[in-house]
Amino acid sequence: MRLTTVVLAFVFGFALFLFTQVGAWGQAGDAPPGGAVEAEDGEVYAAARLVVTYEEGAPEAAEEGAVEEVEGKVQEEIAPLDAEVVALPEVADEQPGEARQDALEQARQELESEPGVEEVSFDYLRRPTYTPNDAGFPEQYGLKKPGFPQAWGSSRGDDGDGVRIAVVDTGIDAGHPDLRGKVAAQRDFVDGDGIAEDDAEGHGTHVAGIAAAATNNRAGIAGGCPTASSSSPRP
Known part of the structure; x- marks a missing residue:
């Protein structure tokens, strides 16, 4: 042998x-709503929070309407990037596991289809080292x-x-x-x-x-x- x-x-x-992503939880020191989820690829993201990036020049009314559509709450604004960290209390109330994950993905898709929204992504945890x-x-x-x-x-x-x-x-x-x-x-x-x-x-x-x-x-x-x-x- x-x-x-x-x-x-x-x-x-x-x-x-250090690779960072806007709104990555851990930077502000508060725990993500509903805890955190580890995906199959090892990535960790907030279980009930999304990062929403708006199209350049999108009216404020459109941004507010998109968040209201999913009954979300703006937790942080990243003005230079036209982005917001949006907490989703209803998703956090779901049972941990597949139900909550499905609810978060559904909210992501709904937000991404709203007028003025450019992109919606999970709020991933980023660390300087493993x-x-x-x-x-x-x-x-x-x-x-x-x-x-x-x-x-x-x-x-x-x-x-x-x-x-x-x-x-x-x-x-x-x-x-x-x-x-x-x-x-x-x-x-x-x-x-x-x-x-x-x-x-x-x-x-x-x-x-x-x-x-x-x-x-x-x-x-x-x-x-x-x-x-x-x-x-x-x-």
């Missing part, structure tokens, strides 16, 4: 530019010092699913919650067999976790290459 060794490059001097929610991440200086969090803002290795990282160390706890299902192959060079799960020292497990621990699962630590995994059998 061919085992590809992936060298995780240290990233120094990585310049990260920050995993793993409990131990704040103390992981080993990832922060070489700049992994900044690199994650650009890519988290989504094109590298199935990549294997070779760790030569004291063994591995393949049943560890952060490593379960990630161990592609094992080799014990002391006993000469294919079982290396007797990691009495724990160092190999620690190193493997830094390299590829399950990430953003609200537990344990974050991995430098979180998508590295394989379902290949042991040799």
